Amino acid sequence: MTISVNPLDTLNLPPDAGWHARLHHTMGNALIITRREVRDSFRDWRIIAPIVILTFLFPFLAQFVAGRFAEFVAGYGAEVVGERTIPFLLMIVGFFPISISLVIALETFVGEKERRSLEPLLSTPLSNTELYIGKTLAAMIPPLLSSLGGMAVYLISLVAGEVAWRPQPALVVQIVMLTIVQALVMVTGAVVVSSQTTSTRAANLLASFIVIPMTLLIQVESIVMFLAPDTDSPRGITALWAIIVGMVVAVILLLRLGNSIFNREELLGRTIDQLNLRSVLRNIWRMTRAVDNRGTPARNLREWYGGVFGAVKALGPAIWITAGVFVVAFVAGWAIGQAPEWQLNLPKDASMNQAATMLGRYTSIPTSTGTLLFIVWQNGRILLAALVLAIFTFGIAAVILTPTVYAVIGYLFSQVYIAGYNPTFLYAGLLTHGVIEIPVIVLAAAASFRLGAIITRPPKGMTVGQGWTLAVGQTVRIALGIVIPGLLLAAFIEAFITPRVVVAVLSGGGG
Amino acid sequence: MIEAYELTKVFDDFRAVDCVSLNVPRGSVVALLGPNGAGKTTTVRMLTSILAPTSGWAKVAGYSVVDQPEHVRASVGVLTEQHGLYERMKAIEYLDFFGRVYRMSAANRKRRSLELMERFGLTFALDKRLGDYSKGMKQKLALVRAMLHDPPVLLLDEPTSAMDPLSAKQVRDAILELQRGDRTFLITTHNLTEAQQIASKIAIIRSGRIVADGTFEQLARQFVGDPIMELRANRPMNGFVSEVTDLVTVVESGENWLRYRVAEPEQSNPVLLRRAAELGVEVVTLAPVSRTLEDVYLQVVKEDEGYGNDDQR
Structure with a gap:
């Protein structure tokens, strides 16, 4: 056999490389992982089917429900309830697909651990951060695309449809931002859960620590969207901005936690399946x-x-x-x-x-x-x-x-x-x-x-x-x-x- | 090429590896033997910079496993005990993915993949989904993955455990060929015959400690004593045994045969043959009684258990 490859080519970044070169290098390596994982996800019909349904069918259903509900409550003189249901359903249309990110994240992290395919990956020169970013993006991209696609379909159907009420652009921006940070919170939370378990079953059980707070948060957001006094403000709802800021802080902390926890030692040596x-x-x-x-x-x-x-x-x-x-x-x-x-x-x-x-x-x-x-x-x-x-x-x-x-x-x-x-x-x-x-x-x-x-x-x-x-x-x-x-x-x-x-x-x- | 000094790994209260020191020179094959749970995998993981040692140090291909983990991992090819393939991928995609991770050019990825797949007889399965591979094929593909970037050091965990005899021979041949090409191997295995065949040095690990380390001959001499020779004559040897006790240590004898232990066969055997000729004993064969690594291993384990019992007492 011939010696043809210098394995250290992978580390050919000069030590004095600037942050831009380092970022490029890190993202380049991370995206190798992301591409593989996304391709792998798209080969699984169990992931594809809900994404397609939630992107292309659910928004029409939501739009239909919004129209009927608005008519129904208008009959009782509660037009405002019908109007506020429309942005609420936009949020739901966005949230359902990103909930899949939790499933994908648990699958890509714990599933890989369970199938023992993680160790060969950990034996490569990829850094912990590159692996972490690559897998996090892979867990986020398909559901987030589906979520944004679904919201776009919903908004287009709204504009083209019979419902006359139009949400404030700032509110739409808020809902999109909420969807993105919620996806990030779920994925980064899933990384933390995944790194501490060795089986998908255990990860699913622990995922309730993510699902329950997220469900409560959605309820709080719903209440805010219905009851906030500044619902029709062109600057958006103040309470939602506060929630977005809080979620961004949570994302930063979870990313830091995830990055510190997503290391080879933790992944291979740690488990809290049994708490001693x-x-x-x-x-x-x-x-x-x-x-x-x-x-x-x-x-x-x-x-x-x-x-x-x-x-x-x-x-x-x-x-x-x-x-x-x-x-x-x-x-x-x-x-x-x-x-x-x-x-x-x-x-x-x-x-x-x-x-x-x-x-x-x-x-x-x-x-x-x-x-x-x-x-x-x-x-x-x-x-x-x-x-x-x-x-x-x-x-x-x-x-x-x-x-x-x-x-x-x-x-x-x-x-x-x-x-x-x-x-x-x-x-x-x-x-x-x-x-x-x-x-x-x-x-x-x-x-x-x-x-x-x-x-x-x-x-x-x-x-x-x-x-x-x-x-x-x-x-x-x-x-x-x-x-x-x-x-x-x-x-x-x-x-x-x-x-x-x-x-x-x-x-x-x-x- | 691999140097480890008092490498130790402690998980909470459990000392998985305890002061392991190893030296694997360039172009050699070292077999790390030991029962399940002895610390082999943990040692390999530390040498791959996947786990950080609790104490001690190691250098692989000249890089510190603690301070230069990414250089270490770029310099090693690892075959893990569980092959962990992505079953929805095709072989060619799988190797292409790992080639990208090692930053190989597209041309190199393709060339190396085809070359190694052919070397291990897997060309026919290049476009097959890995989920459809047999256990042995998966193991060979995992080995191809480990060799893909042509690393100077290969750490192989049970490289032939799931293979049929022909495939296992292919792998052994490949290892020896690469060894001649100056590649360095650390192999963990339970297959003692294979270890004896390919390893230039053997280390036996038990309860996280290296309890024996050396070439097969050195270990055999240390643990099962000097070589035993067997001499066979064409007729009864009548008193010959008593005439050679000053030269060698007789272990067993029969009417026309004799087994003896000798420290320096090169010196003692010619003398013994001359004496046989003088006494009119016609020697038909004189050959060493073969000793296997299994004998050595079992003796090492036995002795170590003895020490363990002493410690407990």
Whole structure:
């Protein structure tokens, strides 16, 4: 046999190649996969048949239903219901075909794993990203084409048909955008599900975690389209724009998660067909006691505290992002307070004592000896809720929920300044214990943020599961070593010292 | 061409591969033997940069499996245990797809595909859907896929397991031909006869550890002792056995035959033959008693189990 091919030709991209060349190279390789998969899909009548039906028959049915329904409700004087059914059906015409993308995605990822045809592909020089993009596009293209085709057929039949009402162009754009991002969410979600299972059956069962939220979302969108006050606005429905933005964020996070999870190690070595809770808990406990990322157990409290500070260091940018969000929340609260319609209109000539009494109606700042545990509970439940929600929202909940309180504080500060009071008592009331409480809460929020976000990009050399287990261990370390003691100390100061400082300030100040 | 040093892979609490060190020189065939679950596939996956080692390092075709995974994968051809073909495709489309993945030109893809399909007797099935291929044909096609881009290193998992004897010989011949062309092979197999036939070196892996490593002769000597020779005379040897005990270790003897173990046959056998002549024993045949890789393998397993039991105790 002759030696005729240089296998390294495939990597002939020079190391100093620009982003354009790299993108071209990546997409070129990804499209090799896409072409094969799409061709393969189009050879399967079980995929072709529903696509054809949903593209060319269903839109006419929907148009017919829209016409009959509009006539029916018009008989009862509810023309508006009939009119709003038309864009709703446009959304449904678009949604049905993209639901097939979920099936194709599960088939192309898990099906290939199940048939063991994935490993030869993983043995090629294609990068994880190229494989991921190639397969994602392959799962999206046929159903999305069908979806857009179906919507086009529906709109054309609408224009050419007997129904006189025409949707706003912005609404049509919104529905098309929603369809695309929904397809992306389903496919990227399917990649996550697929990479963690070894059988189509298991993937189908897990797909309910995608189907249920999507179904709920469609219901919400339907309600918005029927009930939104700006349904006929030429700028589209505001709530739908908000949903589109939210979905784009979800797509970005899922793409990141998918890209990190779609690697050879995860695909061949991981499965959650059986959840070994005992092993998970054992690993978390190991990482909680550890002094480093390898799980080396601490021999004494001093060593363990070294591990706690190591965990804080590992938070890295999460701390700065969270602190930044807290500052933004405070400033936003302040800014909202400047708007006349949001101002409390406090009396301008109130004395400090009157002002404190007045503010006491609006704030929960304890000016008497509240119980220490009550204060800890107040802070603790917010942090706990943020932690739990962060796990399911890629960390976003931690940087939305926790800083909300600081938006309120910013707002209160603005009202005090607008009323022209001496704000010393507010500083005394907040900062006496806040010097401990605020950094502790920022730290806790940052740890929750990282815990949720780490699955979208696990530390180098770690799988998603390993990265998450490490982050849980580090979070527990931070909680036990800093957050809980910090909250207890801050609560003690807030309960027993802050009121005295505030009273002292109020006694010494004038109105 | 393949160098591995203390390569280790741990899945959660399970140590699948434990400090495996291997050296496969250019142009050689190394057979990696071991029972199911011994760590062969995990080792191959690490050498293909599909799995990242937990510790240790390896270089394949001069590239680090950790730092240059894409270079490694471009330099190897892999035959996986499950052939994993796309059954709705035709063979020619299938090879064309993989050729594209390896960035081969259209002309090269076609030429190599036809050349290899002919080499393995599959030309008649070029336009057949892969779903219609027999098991052996699928295995041969998977092998063609592994060889398509003419890689310097081939990692083959059970390359002939599903083949009939003729096809298996075709594959063995192809491997030896490529070896002469300086290609390097790491083959995992349960077929000990085949391994003995084609492997220049053998490594036996058990419970993730390499428990024996060397040429067949080295392993045979190490695990089943020095070679055994059999001498046959044309008539009873009357006392000849007692006359040679200072030269060789007699294992068994009969009226006109003798089996003995000898460390250096090249030196001892001529002396023994001279003594036989002096004593009037007419030798009909003197030949080594054949030892198989199976003997060696079983002995290795037996000894390793002994160590395992000792450890447990």
